[in-house]
Amino acid sequence: xxxxxPLKHDLVPHTVIRLLAAGxxxxxxxxxxxxxxxxxxxxxxxxxxxxxxxxxxLLVGHNRTLAMQALxxxxxxxxxxxxxxxxxxxxxxxxxxxxxxxxAPILERLPDDLSTRARDAMSRRGGADRLLQQGDxxxxxxxxxxxxxxxxxxxxxxxxxxxxxxxxxxxxxVFYLYxxxxxxxxxxxxxxxxxxxxxxxxxIHRIMTSDVVRIGEDEDQQEAARLVASYNLLxxxxxxxxxxxxxxxxxxxxxxxxxxxTTKDIQKLGGLEALDEPYTQTPFGTLVKKRARWLxxxxxxxxxTATAMAYYEEEIASAVVLALFVPLIxxxxxxxxxxxxxxxxxxxxxxxxxxxxxxxxMHREVLSGLALGSILGAIGFAxxxxxxxxxxxxxxxxxxxxxxxxxxxxxxxxxxxxxGSMLPFIMKRLGxxxxxxxxxxxxTLVDVTGLVIYFTVAALLLQGTLL
Amino acid sequence: xxxxxPLKHDLVPHTVIRLLAAGxxxxxxxxxxxxxxxxxxxxxxxxxxxxxxxxxxLLVGHNRTLAMQALxxxxxxxxxxxxxxxxxxxxxxxxxxxxxxxxAPILERLPDDLSTRARDAMSRRGGADRLLQQGDxxxxxxxxxxxxxxxxxxxxxxxxxxxxxxxxxxxxxVFYLYxxxxxxxxxxxxxxxxxxxxxxxxxIHRIMTSDVVRIGEDEDQQEAARLVASYNLLxxxxxxxxxxxxxxxxxxxxxxxxxxxTTKDIQKLGGLEALDEPYTQTPFGTLVKKRARWLxxxxxxxxxTATAMAYYEEEIASAVVLALFVPLIxxxxxxxxxxxxxxxxxxxxxxxxxxxxxxxxMHREVLSGLALGSILGAIGFAxxxxxxxxxxxxxxxxxxxxxxxxxxxxxxxxxxxxxGSMLPFIMKRLGxxxxxxxxxxxxTLVDVTGLVIYFTVAALLLQGTLL
Numbered sequence: 043x044x045x046x047x048p049l050k051h052d053l054v055p056h057t058v059i060r061l062l063a064a065g066x067x068x069x070x071x072x073x074x075x076x077x078x079x080x081x082x083x084x085x086x087x088x089x090x091x092x093x094x095x096x097x098x099x100l101l102v103g104h105n106r107t108l109a110m111q112a113l114x115x116x117x118x119x120x121x122x123x124x125x126x127x128x129x130x131x132x133x134x135x136x137x138x139x140x141x142x143x144x145x146a147p148i149l150e151r152l153p154d155d156l157s158t159r160a161r162d163a164m165s166r167r168g169g170a171d172r173l174l175q176q177g178d179x180x181x182x183x184x185x186x187x188x189x190x191x192x193x194x195x196x197x198x199x200x201x202x203x204x205x206x207x208x209x210x211x212x213x214x215x216v217f218y219l220y221x222x223x224x225x226x227x228x229x230x231x232x233x234x235x236x237x238x239x240x241x242x243x244x245x246i247h248r249i250m251t252s253d254v255v256r257i258g259e260d261e262d263q264q265e266a267a268r269l270v271a272s273y274n275l276l277x278x279x280x281x282x283x284x285x286x287x288x289x290x291x292x293x294x295x296x297x298x299x300x301x302x303x304t305t306k307d308i309q310k311l312g313g314l315e316a317l318d319e320p321y322t323q324t325p326f327g328t329l330v331k332k333r334a335r336w337l338x339x340x341x342x343x344x345x346x347t348a349t350a351m352a353y354y355e356e357e358i359a360s361a362v363v364l365a366l367f368v369p370l371i372x373x374x375x376x377x378x379x380x381x382x383x384x385x386x387x388x389x390x391x392x393x394x395x396x397x398x399x400x401x402x403x404m405h406r407e408v409l410s411g412l413a414l415g416s417i418l419g420a421i422g423f424a425x426x427x428x429x430x431x432x433x434x435x436x437x438x439x440x441x442x443x444x445x446x447x448x449x450x451x452x453x454x455x456x457x458x459x460x461x462g463s464m465l466p467f468i469m470k471r472l473g474x475x476x477x478x479x480x481x482x483x484x485x486t487l488v489d490v491t492g493l494v495i496y497f498t499v500a501a502l503l504l505q506g507t508l509l
Numbered sequence: 510x511x512x513x514x515p516l517k518h519d520l521v522p523h524t525v526i527r528l529l530a531a532g533x534x535x536x537x538x539x540x541x542x543x544x545x546x547x548x549x550x551x552x553x554x555x556x557x558x559x560x561x562x563x564x565x566x567l568l569v570g571h572n573r574t575l576a577m578q579a580l581x582x583x584x585x586x587x588x589x590x591x592x593x594x595x596x597x598x599x600x601x602x603x604x605x606x607x608x609x610x611x612x613a614p615i616l617e618r619l620p621d622d623l624s625t626r627a628r629d630a631m632s633r634r635g636g637a638d639r640l641l642q643q644g645d646x647x648x649x650x651x652x653x654x655x656x657x658x659x660x661x662x663x664x665x666x667x668x669x670x671x672x673x674x675x676x677x678x679x680x681x682x683v684f685y686l687y688x689x690x691x692x693x694x695x696x697x698x699x700x701x702x703x704x705x706x707x708x709x710x711x712x713i714h715r716i717m718t719s720d721v722v723r724i725g726e727d728e729d730q731q732e733a734a735r736l737v738a739s740y741n742l743l744x745x746x747x748x749x750x751x752x753x754x755x756x757x758x759x760x761x762x763x764x765x766x767x768x769x770x771t772t773k774d775i776q777k778l779g780g781l782e783a784l785d786e787p788y789t790q791t792p793f794g795t796l797v798k799k800r801a802r803w804l805x806x807x808x809x810x811x812x813x814t815a816t817a818m819a820y821y822e823e824e825i826a827s828a829v830v831l832a833l834f835v836p837l838i839x840x841x842x843x844x845x846x847x848x849x850x851x852x853x854x855x856x857x858x859x860x861x862x863x864x865x866x867x868x869x870x871m872h873r874e875v876l877s878g879l880a881l882g883s884i885l886g887a888i889g890f891a892x893x894x895x896x897x898x899x900x901x902x903x904x905x906x907x908x909x910x911x912x913x914x915x916x917x918x919x920x921x922x923x924x925x926x927x928x929g930s931m932l933p934f935i936m937k938r939l940g941x942x943x944x945x946x947x948x949x950x951x952x953t954l955v956d957v958t959g960l961v962i963y964f965t966v967a968a969l970l971l972q973g974t975l976l
Contacts, residue, residue, distance in 0.1 A: 080739040084860070115739075206706050216702065217684045217743070234701050235683065239673050271768070272547040272582075274761035276684070276743060293760045294741035300764070301738070304771045305855050311778050312851020312948065313844055321856045326873070330880045333848050337922075340844050341885050345892060347836035352902065358829050365825050365832040369814035369956055372836055376843075377780055377807050377949040381800050384779020388772050389788045393551070399789075406793070413797045418808050425812060435819065455804075481779065481948030482844040489836055 054081070055088040062093050070097060071104045079108060083115030086124075098124045107139050114144040117320050122151035130159035142169025143186045143295065150174055172288075181266045182259030184299065185280040185289030191220040192246060194229055199242025205234065217276050220287055221250045228256060228279055228287040256281050259288055263299045270296040307391070310475065311384065313340065313482035336482070343486045347372075350493045357497055361508040363436050364500055367426075367447050372492040374418055375454040376485030379462030382407055383484050386466040387476045400467045404460065411459030415452035423448030439507050446503045450496040457495060458488045521548070522555040529560050537564060538571045546575060550582030553591075565591045574606050581611035586790045589618035597626035609636025610653045610762065617641055639755075648733045649726030651766065652747040652756030658687040659713060661696055666709025672701070684743050687754055688717045695723060695746055695754040723748050726755055730766045737763040774858070777942065778851065780807065780949035803949070810953045814839075817960045824964060828975040830903050831967055834893070834914050839959040841885055842921040843952030846929030849874055850951050853933040854943045867934045871927065878926030882919035890915030906974050913970045917963040924962065925955045 054073065061070045074082050074097075082101070086094055101109040113121045125133050125148065133156065137145040149157050149170055161171060169187045176182035190208065192201050205216065219237070221230040230250030240249055256279045257266050269278050270293055280289040306316035315332040317324050324332075351358070351368075358365050386403065389395040395403065423444045430440025437443075462484045466476035501509060521540065528537045541549055541564075549568070553561055568576040580588045592600050592615065600623065604612040616624050616637055628638060636654045643649035657675065659668050668686065675683075686704070688697040697717030707716055723746045724733050736745050737760055747756040773783035782799040784791050791799075818825070818835075825832050853870065856862040862870065890911045897907025904910075929951045933943035968976060 078740060080741075084739075087861070088863070202705060205702060235672060238669060271761075271764050272551075273545060274547075276760065293743065293764075294738075297738050297760075297764070297767070300767060300771075301859065304767075304774075305859070307771075308774065308778060308851050308855045311775060312848050312854075314848040314851070317852075320859075320861050321852050322861055326876065330877055333845070333877065334881055334884050337841075337844055337848070337881055337885060338888065341837075341841055341888060344837050344840050347840070348833050348892075351833040351836065355829055355833065358825075358832050362822055362826045362829070362832075365829075365835070366815050366818040366822065368832070368835055369818065369839055369960070370808075370811050373811050373814070373843075373949075373952060373956060374804070374808055376840075376952065377804055378800070380947075380949050381779050381781040381804070384775050384781070385784075385788050387779075388775045392768065392772070392787075394554070394787050394789055396555070409793065410797055410800065414801055414804055417801050418804060421805065421808060425815075480847075481952075482840075482847050485840065485843065485948075485952070489840060493836070 055085045058085055058097065059089055059093060062089075062097065067100055071100050074101055075105055075108065079111035080115050082108070082112035086112065087116060087120065095124060095127075102136070106136065110136055110139045113148070114140050117323050118147035118151050119319050119323050121148045126153055126156060130156055131163045133160040134163035137170070138164055141186055142173055142188065143184055143289075145170045146173035146183070176259060179263050180259060181257045181261050181263055181280050181291060182288070184263055184266075184295050185259065185291050186295075187289040189220060189279065189287065189290040190216045191222045191226075191228075191287055194221050194223055194245070194247040194250070196246050197242060198237045198240050198244045198246060198249065201237050201246055202242070205237075218279075218290075219246075220254075220279050220290070221246055222287050226286045228254060228281050228285055230254060231279070254279060256285075257291070258283070264303065266291045267296045267299045267303070271300075307387075307477045310477040311387070311480050313337075313480040336480075340482050340486045344489060346490045347493060350490050354493070354497045357500065357509055361500070361504060363443055363508070364446075364497070366436075367422075367443075367450075368493065368496070370422070371447065371450050371454055371496050372489045373485075374451055375458035375488040375492040376481070377458070378411065378414055378455045379458035379465075379484035379488050380481035382410070382459045382462035383465055383479045383481070386463050387479065390466055390470055390476050397467060397471055400464065403463055403467070407459050407463040408456070411456035412452070414459060415455035418455055419448040419451040422451045437508075439504070442503055442507055446496075446500045449503070450499045453495040453499065454488070454492045457491055458484070461488055461491075522552045525552055525564065526556055526560060529556075529564065534567055538567050541568055542572055542575065546578035547582050549575070549579035553579060554583060554587065562591060562594075569603070573603060577603055577606045580615070581607050584787045584790050585614035585618050586786050588615045593620055593623060597623055598630045600627040601630035604637070605631055608653050609640055609655065610651055610756075612637045613640035613650070643726060646730050647726060648724045648728050648730055648747050648758060649755070651730055651733075651762050652726065652758050653762075654756040656687060656746070656754065656757040657683045658689045658693075658695075658754055661688050661690055661712070661714040661717070663713050664709060665704045665707050665711045665713060665716065668704050668713055669709070672704075685746075685757075686713075687721075687746050687757070688713055689754050693753045695721060695748050695752055697721060698746070721746060723752075724758070725750070731770065733758045734763045734766045734770070738767075774854075774944045777944040778854070778947050780804075780947040803947075807949050807953045811956060813957045814960060817957050821960070821964045824967065824976055828967075828971065830910055830975070831913075831964070831971075833903075834889075834910075834917075835960065835963070837889070838914065838917050838921055838963050839956045840952075841918055842925035842955040842959040843948070844925070845878065845881055845922045846925035846932075846951035846955050847948035849877070849926045849929035850932055850946045850948065853930050854946065857933055857937055857943050864934060864938055867931065870930055870934070874926050874930040875923070878923035879919070881926060882922035885922055886915040886918040889918045904975075906971070909970055909974055913963075913967045916970070917966045920962040920966065921955070921959045924958055925951070928955055928958075 058070055086098060098109060113124060137149060149161060172187055173183055219232050219234060220228060221232060223229050230252040231254045232246055232250040236249045255269055255273055257269060259280050259282055266278055277290045277292040279287055280291060282288050309316045314336050317332060426436060426444035426447050427441060429435040430444060465479040465484060469476045469479050525537055553565060565576060580591060604616060616628060639654055640650055686699050686701060687695060690696050697719040698721045699713055699717040703716045722736055722740055724736060726747050726749050733745055744757045744759040746754055747758060749755050776783045781803050784799060893903060893911035893914050894908060896902040897911060932946040932951060936943045936946050
C-alpha cells in the first residue's frame with residue numbers, strides 16, 4: 043500500500059473518469075490494481091453513477107478478490123447494487139471470496155430472490171447465514187464467525203504449528219489465540235508471543251488468561267464497541283447462550299460501529315430521524331419522509347406559539363413595539379438551550395455523567411444560565427436603550443422597553459439553559475436516546491415559554507405606560 | 510478481567526463509597542485490585558471529589574502500577590489533579606510506570622514548576638519529553654515512542670529470539686514488526702506469523718512489505734485516525750522528516766482521537782466552542798466563556814430580526830394578526846435548515862461528499878425543500894383556515910391570512926433547507942470546520958430572511974384588504 047495523500051485521493055477518480063471516457067479500459071484496470079481496496083472503494087464511490095458499474099465489472103474481470111475487497115469497503119447498499127444484475131451462482135462465487143461478516147450485509151441488501159438463490163449457492167453458507175439470522179443491531183450480526191481457536195489440551199508447540207499451517211489474511215490478523223474446551227466453550231485467551239516464550243510441550247491452558255472479556259451474540263453492537271474501547275482490546279470474542287465461542291469482533295468492525303453511531307447521533311442532533319444509508323445512497327422519498335416526520339412534530343409543537351401570541355394580541359396591538367423583539371428573545375432561549383443539551387448529550391453518551399448526576403448538573407446549569415442570561419440581557423438592554431436614545435426609536439418609553447427586553451433575556455436564557463440541560467436526562471430516564479433532544483426540539487420547547495416570560499415581564503414593567 | 514456488566518459498573522462505585530464512609534479501607538483496596546484499570550478509572554471518576562484522592566492514594570500504596578494504569582484512563586486534567594500534591598521525584602517515579610504517550614498528557618497538565626521538576630527527575634525522560642515538544646494536534650503527540658523495530662539484516666530466527674527476550678505489555682501488544690535500515694529509516698513491515706512460516710535463517714527484508722502506510726510526526730492526529738480506519742490497520746508507524754521511525758500510534762489511541770473528535774463536533778453542532786476538557790472537569794469560568802462567545806455572536810446576528818420587524822412595523826400595526834405567526838414561520842426555517850446542515854456536515858466529515866458535489870447537493874436539496882415546504886405549508890394553511898372558520902379567529906380575512914402563512918412556509922422552508930445545506934460547503938471552502946454551521950447558527954441566518962419572505966408574501970396577498 044502506498045502512502046495515500048489527500049491530493050492523490052482527489053486525482054485518481056478524475057484520471058479514472060478521463061480514461062473511461064477515452065475508452066482506455068486497460069489503463070483504468072492497471073491504475074486500480076495498484077490501489078488499496080479502501081482507495082478503490084473511495085474511487086468507485088466518487089465517480090459518476092454511470093461509470094461505476096462498468097469500472098467495477100472491469101476490475102472483477104481482472105482481479106476478483108481485489109474487486110470484492112473494494113466492494114466490501116463500500117456502503118452495503120451501493121455494494122449490492124453493483125452485483126444485482128449478475129446470476130445467483132456468480133454472485134455466490136464472488137461473495138465467497140469475502141469473510142462472512144463482509145458478505146452478510148451485502149447478501150441482505152440484494153433483491154430477495156437473488157439473495158435467497160445466492161445464499162443457497164454459497165458453499166460456506168454457514169457463516170453468512172448465521173450472521174443474517176442474528177438480530178439487527180446485535181454483536182452476532184457483525185462478528186467474524188471463522189475465528190482462530192485452539193483446544194485447551196494443545197501444547198504451545200502444536201499451537202505454533204497450527205498457526206503456521208493456517209492460511210489466509212484471517213490468520214495473518216491473529217493477535218489473540220482463544221482457547222476452548224472439548225465442547226467449544228470459551229475458557230481462555232493467550233497471545234502468540236506467549237506461545238514463543240515457553241517450552242513447546244507446555245499445554246496452553248497453563249499460559250492462558252482464563253478471565254476473558256467476552257460478549258454474547260445477542261448483545262448490542264454498542265456494547266462490543268464499549269468493551270473494545272474501554273479495555274483497549276484488538277478484538278472481543280463472541281459467545282452464544284451456552285458460552286460456546288461462535289466468532290470474534292475485531293477493532294476495525296468496532297470503528298465502523300462507532301462511525302455509524304456518530305453519524306446517527308449527528309443526524310438526530312440536527313432534528314431528523316437517523317438515515318439507514320449514506321445521504322447520497324438514500325432514496326429521495328425516504329430522505330423526505332425521515333425529515334418530514336420530525337419537522338411536522340416540531341411544527342405542531344411550534345403552533346403553540348401562535349396560540350400564545352394570540353393570547354397577548356391585545357398587548358401587541360397596544361404596544362406593537364413589543365412584537366419587534368419576539369424573534370430576538372425566543373431565539374436566545376433556543377440557542378442557550380441547544381448549547382446545554384449538546385453538552386449533556388455527549389457527557390451522557392461517554393458515561394461521564396449518569397442519571398444520578400442530574401441534580402449536580404442542574405445546580406451548575408442554573409448558574410451558567412444566570413451568567414449567560416445577564417450577559418445577553420445587558421447587551422439587549424444597551425441595544426434598545428441606545429437605539430431609543432440616539433435614533434429616537436421605540437417611542438417615548440424606550441427605556442422601559444429596554445428594561446423589558448433585558449430582564450426577559452435573563453429569564454429566557456436561564457430557562458433555556460436549564461430545560462436544555464435537563465431534557466437529555468429526561469429522555470434517558472424515559473429510555474429514549476438523549477440525542478433526540480435536538481437543537482430544534484429544545485428550541486421549540488422553549489419558544490412558547492419564552493413568549494410567556496417576555497410578555498409577563500412586559501406586563502409588569504409597562505403597566506400603566508404602554509399597556 | 511471479568512465480564513463487565515452495566516449493573517456491576519453502577520454497584521461498585523457505591524460499594525466503594527460505603528466502604529470509605531465506614532473506614533473499611535482494606536476492603537476498598539481489595540475490591541479495587543480485582544478491577545480492570547479502566548473500571549477503576551470509571552469508579553474514581555464517579556465517586557464524590559472528596560473521596561477520590563484518598564481512594565487513589567490508598568491504591569498507590571498497595572499497587573502503584575495498577576493505580577497509575579487507572580490514572581492513565583482518566584481525563585488527563587483529573588489524573589494530574591490526583592498527583593499535584595506529591596513531591597516531584599515521587600511524581601516522576603509514578604509516571605515512569607506508564608508508557609510515554611500516557612505520561613505526557615498528565616505531565617503537561619501538572620503545575621508548571623512540578624511538571625518541570627518531575628520531567629527532570631524522570632530517567633526515561635526522552636520519551637515523554639519528545640512527545641511534549643510536538644505540536645498540539647500532531648500525530649507525534651500521541652505516538653508511543655518505544656516501538657518494536659528490527660534491522661533489515663536480522664534473520665527470522667533472530668527476530669523471534671529478540672521478541673522472546675523483549676519484555677512487557679508493549680511487546681505483548683506487538684502485531685506489526687517494523688523493519689529499519691542501519692540509519693533507522695522505516696523500510697518495511699512484517700508480521701509475527703510470517704516470521705514463523707519461513708526458515709529461521711531468512712533475512713527479514715525478504716519477508717517484509719516495503720510499501721508501508723506511515724504518518725509524519727507533524728501530521729494531524731485526524732489523519733492517523735483516517736489511515737487506521739480506512740485501511741483497517743492495528744497501528745500506524747510514525748516517522749520524522751527524514752523517514753526515521755520515531756514511534757507508532759496504535760488503534761486504541763485512534764479510538765480516543767475519534768471519540769474526542771466526536772465530542773468536539775457535537776459541541777460545535779450545539780452552537781458553542783468545543784471544550785478542551787470533559788464537562789465536569791471544565792472550570793465554571795471557561796464553561797461560561799466558551800458558551801458566551803458564540804451566544805453573543807448569534808445574539809448580535811439575531812438583532813437584525815428586530816431591525817427587520819421594525820421595518821414592517823406599520824404592517825404589523827395595521828394587521829396585528831401577522832405578528833402571531835412570526836415565531837411559527839421563522840422557526841420552521843431554522844428547523845429545516847438545521848436538518849439539512851447536519852446531513853451535510855456528516856457527509857463531508859466522512860468524505861462521502863466533497864466540495865465538488867455542492868451543485869449535485871443543491872439540486873437535491875431544492876427538491877427536498879420544496880417537498881418539505883409544501884407539507885408544512887399545507888398544515889399551516891389548514892391550521893389557520895380551520896381556526897378562522899371554526900373559532901372565527903384571525904378576523905374576516907382569515908382565509909387570506911391562511912394563504913399568507915401557507916405560501917410563506919413553502920418559501921421559508923425551501924430557503925432554510927437550501928442555505929442549511931450550502932453553509933457547511935461554504936464553511937469548508939473558507940477553510941473553517943463545517944461543524945461550526947450549527948443549528949443555532951443556521952437558525953439565526955434564516956430568521957431574518959424568513960421575516961422578509963413572510964412580510965413580502967403578506968404584502969402581495971393582503972394588499973388592499975388587511976394592508
